[in-house]
Amino acid sequence: MTTHDRHLTLPGLLRRRAEEDPRRPALLVADVGELTFGEWDRRADGVARGLAERGAAVGDRVGLVFGERDWIEFAVAWCGVTRAGCVAVPLSDRLAPAEVRHALTDCSVAAVLHGAGADIPETGGWRATPAELSVAGGPFERDPGPEALAQIIYTSGTTGRAKGVGATHGNLAYGVTVNPRRRKLAHSRHFVHAFPIGSNAGQTMLVNALDASPAALTLPRFTPGRFAKLIESYRAGTVFVVPAMAIELLNARVHERHDLSSVRLLGSTAASLPPAVAAALAEAFPKATIVNYYTSTEAAPAQTTMIVDPARPASVGRPSSGGDLRIVTPDGATAAPGEHGEVWLRSPAGARAYYGDRRLTGATFKDGWVRMGDIGYLDADGYLYLVDRESDVIKSGAHKVSTLQVEAALYEHPAVAEAAVTGVPHPVLGKVIAAAVVVRSPVTAADLRVFLLDRLAGHEMPSRLLFVPELPKNHVGKVVKPRLLDLFDRGPSDAPSDAPSDAR
Structure with a gap:
């Protein structure tokens, strides 16, 4: 982030983009509809004003429980909640009721905004859809500052009960730009994903919708055929997947039935790509650069980035976006090249933390560094190789x-x-x-x-x-x-x- 951008927040970025190009589509949901920057900004103001009139204070947690058909309503609610100075707690309605209840109770939400027809567990506080809450009026401004908490994401919980990871406005807005000439992904008019609401990958796509040059295009529920058809129909230049989606696309051999030649960048995140899968993706998307991103909900925006390279098929790359990386041995020393140890990433932005859990925060976050929970090693050129999750070895x-x-x-x-x-x-x-x-x-x-x-x-x-x-x-x-x-x-x-x- 440049010096003059350091106080920019995502709701503030939405305001700027709405002023620059109010009729430009920001977000499209297949078979549902689209949202322009102007409408997004106006509706976020309505939600923020509605929250204020119902007594929501700066720092109050507000649950957001939506399904993937509700990406537009979710985007409006998220920006409205954060514009009001409240803390967004995004959750997918695909989660089990017990998981939703745990998250809403764990961070003591004051209210829940949700999609129409959503079944929300009883957790206290009031609830409404964005349309029910919205109050008309002019621009709403309540700037909590870059150090204020903006959102809490509950981790996917593959090894136990999900933990809430809090991120500040400054953390989320790191690296965004107000300069139209410097917006990312400018090679395409649309970028496509099918990530669920409430995941770190999904929240990254929300940031992209605000910050990138192309419009976000999402599929409410991923199937290989529909995803490939969406790419083909919109001639999408950028595609984001997780490895499980990549594997499904390859297994369905969608590249034999659909024209995917428009794709110039295919990014995979959330887990490392098996080398054989990465190689098959390069064949299925011959005009695309295949990129593997390695990060975590705790570490973002720190990440490593790897353009898939046959010379290093198993590597997840080197640090990008101003971050740093080290391998730590059991005695706390920095590992030599080739030596196995714990993987730590250092965030270039304000560090995240576990909400309400100082003990766990202290074990995972230290002086800007984040313990990733993985065992890995660096080669002589500084490329990272993952050995395994510590818990999976x-x-x-x-x-x-x-x-x-x-x-x-x-x-x-x-x-x-x-x-x-x-x-x-x-x-x-x-x-x-x-x-x-x-x-x-x-x-x-x-x-x-x-x-x-x-x-x-x-x-x-x-x-x-x-x-x-x-x-x-x-x-x-x-x-x-x-x-x-x-x-x-x-x-x-x-x-x-x-x-x-x-x-x-």
Whole structure:
């Protein structure tokens, strides 16, 4: 962010864009409608005024529970809440009622704004749709300042109960510009995504809608065919996915049925791309630069960026956007190149924090650095390679096994559509390797093991293989590894891939 931009907030950026080009589309939702900058700004004022008239004070938390068909209403509500100086708590209506209740209760929301027909758990406070709350009038101004809390995102909770990560206005607006000539993604008229509301990826797309040159175009619910058709129909130049979506696009072979030649940038976020998947994306989108982004809800806007490179197929890149990166050994020292340790990123903006949890904040955030919860290493040129999530590393006998490495090897087999690896209990070794696999064509466990012989060491070889129709995922598309154990408890291992679905 340039010096003169340091006090800019996202609601302030919306005001500027509405003044510059009020009729320009900012956000389009497929089969639903569109929102111009002028309408977005006017409606955000109405929500902010409605909140103030109902007594909402600066710093009050306001839950936002919306479905993906409600992206327009959500965008209006988010900017209205933050313009009023309140703190937005975005949540997808795909979450289980208990998850929504936990988030709304955990941060003691004063009110809930929601989509029409949403089923909101009882948590206290009043509730309304943006239309019901809105109060007409002129521009509403209540500037809380860049250091004030703007939003709380509840993490996806793949390993336990979701935690609220708070971000300030300054953190969210880091790097945005008011200069029309410097707006990002200027190579396209639309950028396409299908991320759920309430995820860090979804919030990044909301920032893009305010800051980027093209209009945001979103699909209410991702399916490979509809997503590819949307790209083709709008000749979209930029596409954002998570790895699970990329895998579905490839498995459906949409590039054989749709013209995707307009895509110049395909970005993948939320998890690292298996090298075989990244290579297949480059073939499916031959005119696109494939970029892998590595960050977290806690670390943003710090991230590493990697333009997929055959010379470094497993790397997630080097720091970008003014951030920094280091690998820390168990004794707290900085690791040498090639040495494994904890991955820490340093944010160039004001650091985030866990809302209401100083102990956990102190364990994760330190002097601007954020502990990522991953084990990794740097090569001699400073490129980051992830070994595994700390919680996912499998200790089998005297060995430590990376689930990411075993998954990457499985993805190289042409019959494997998806794979997820975990450790299951063993009376002697403690744990052994277990892989759940979704296939696109018939294959046996014996075939897979033969294929893996020259790709994995003996201690990395899956002792159990389970063919399943789908992997357990959360609403963001990440595999929930604790639920893999339930699959292995229920299902027979080494079932042939053409077995009945209840055995796969």
